[in-house]
Amino acid sequence: MREPAGDAVRRARFERALLPHLDAAYNLARWLTGNPEDAQDMVQEACLRALTFFDGFHGEDGRGWLLTIVRNTCYDWLRKHRRLATAMDAEWEVESAPDRMPGPEALQLRQADQRLVKEGIEKLPAEYREALVLRELEGMSYKQIARVSGVPIGTVMSRLARARKRLEQEIRRVAQASWPATGK
Amino acid sequence: MDALLTAYVDDELDLVHNLEVERHLKECGACASAVERQQAMKRAVAQHAPYYSAPAELRRRLGFDSRERSRPSLFRSWAHWAPRLALAAACLAAVVVMWRVAPFPFRPPSEGIESQVVAGHVRSLLANHLMDVPSSDQHTVKPWFTGRLDFAPEVPDLSGKGFKLTGGRLDYLNGRTVAALVYQRRQHTINLFTWPDRSGDLPAQSSTRDGFHVMHWRRDGVEWWAVSDLNAGELAEMAGGG
Numbered sequence: 261m262r263e264p265a266g267d268a269v270r271r272a273r274f275e276r277a278l279l280p281h282l283d284a285a286y287n288l289a290r291w292l293t294g295n296p297e298d299a300q301d302m303v304q305e306a307c308l309r310a311l312t313f314f315d316g317f318h319g320e321d322g323r324g325w326l327l328t329i330v331r332n333t334c335y336d337w338l339r340k341h342r343r344l345a346t347a348m349d350a351e352w353e354v355e356s357a358p359d360r361m362p363g364p365e366a367l368q369l370r371q372a373d374q375r376l377v378k379e380g381i382e383k384l385p386a387e388y389r390e391a392l393v394l395r396e397l398e399g400m401s402y403k404q405i406a407r408v409s410g411v412p413i414g415t416v417m418s419r420l421a422r423a424r425k426r427l428e429q430e431i432r433r434v435a436q437a438s439w440p441a442t443g444k
Numbered sequence: 445m446d447a448l449l450t451a452y453v454d455d456e457l458d459l460v461h462n463l464e465v466e467r468h469l470k471e472c473g474a475c476a477s478a479v480e481r482q483q484a485m486k487r488a489v490a491q492h493a494p495y496y497s498a499p500a501e502l503r504r505r506l507g508f509d510s511r512e513r514s515r516p517s518l519f520r521s522w523a524h525w526a527p528r529l530a531l532a533a534a535c536l537a538a539v540v541v542m543w544r545v546a547p548f549p550f551r552p553p554s555e556g557i558e559s560q561v562v563a564g565h566v567r568s569l570l571a572n573h574l575m576d577v578p579s580s581d582q583h584t585v586k587p588w589f590t591g592r593l594d595f596a597p598e599v600p601d602l603s604g605k606g607f608k609l610t611g612g613r614l615d616y617l618n619g620r621t622v623a624a625l626v627y628q629r630r631q632h633t634i635n636l637f638t639w640p641d642r643s644g645d646l647p648a649q650s651s652t653r654d655g656f657h658v659m660h661w662r663r664d665g666v667e668w669w670a671v672s673d674l675n676a677g678e679l680a681e682m683a684g685g686g
Contacts, residue, residue, distance in 0.1 A: 277585060304506065379495060401456065402456050418447055420450050425481075
């Protein structure tokens with residue numbers, strides 16, 4: 261069924277503004293939902309919402325605008341499916357971590373450890389994962405991340421700090437666990 | 445201090461605070477170590493965490509109509525089959541052409557645009573790479589080129605003249621990246637190449653090369669080249685009247 265002409269123009273503007281950011285949208289949804297199928301559903305749902313609210317988009321930051329919608333859509337889904345491990349639980353672990361740890365030289369990451377990093381990130385609470393992905397994979401500034409995540413810049417900073425600490429702990433834990441046990 | 449260190453690691457501090465932190469790091473081993481560890485994790489994520497690109501299936505789902513179907517149509521349209529039939533028909537002639545039109549993807553600009561457009565046409569059929577964006581909707585095809593070309597191609601609606609748009613792709617001609625719009629008339633595939641050229645209007649010119657018919661015209665700063673095995677008379681209809 262053909263859309264009326266006005267809708268078609270709007271749709272064209274919508275695609276021009278947002279289609280270039282489809283990869284960014286999928287990447288964020290993939291990291292937040294943890295699997296490709298739900299990620300695709302989330303992006304489709306987000307695009308539906310974006311099209312509905314498109315009149316509220318004033319052409320500034322298309323990527324940021326779309327990722328905000330993707331992020332919110334994913335969190336709605338996470339809450340609904342009770343996958344939202346609260347960051348509160350994670351904070352306790354992080355704060356109790358000892359500060360005198362061996363330096364990064366001791367933690368040499370090789371090819372095989374790509375899996376460690378990926379799985380380590382997957383284990384992080386959603387908000388920490390989100391901050392890491394937006395910072396390291398999307399290259400967003402604190403200000404942009406704060407806008408997408410709907411939190412103050414200070415929160416972005418602390419989430420990143422905790423995300424990195426927690427990731428390091430997790431990588432260390434798995435790496436040590438995989439060393440051969442000596443007469444246990 | 446933790447937040448400041450993170451901002452320092454991410455290069456988000458203004459100059460004054462940056463210098464303050466650097467001064468502090470020289471004196472504080474604990475903070476220096478914390479910075480190193482954050483930087484190591486930053487590097488680890490940047491290097492080892494996959495960046496997931498949108499799968500083709502998702503692009504298809506959204507490209508056609510995000511409001512209606514969530515699955516691509518199971519019935520293949522004639523736009524799917526027609527180019528393949530045309531390919532079968534073109535194959536024989538194309539084998540001859542390939543010997544005369546060298547199989548290098550990039551041709552020197554001095555070679556003559558006409559031979560390049562014909563080569564481009566043949567290549568698209570032979571390599572079965574007719575379209576990057578398969579769509580009969582000009583409002584899908586036109587914006588697809590955004591961010592992929594340094595100009596915004598006009599995608600004419602020629603359905604009134606009996607030419608159905610089936611999609612578009614990028615191509616390389618005359619030393620630059622151009623838009624290739626793909627149309628269909630009966631079982632004939634037509635490649636309509638377009639790029640900007642302000643050297644003045646040119647009325648439609650018809651020619652034949654290696655068994656293919658070529659139409660060339662320039663209007664309002666836009667260059668157009670149509671290539672097809674469709675007969676010259678019908679191909680000329682593409683150029684008529686804007």
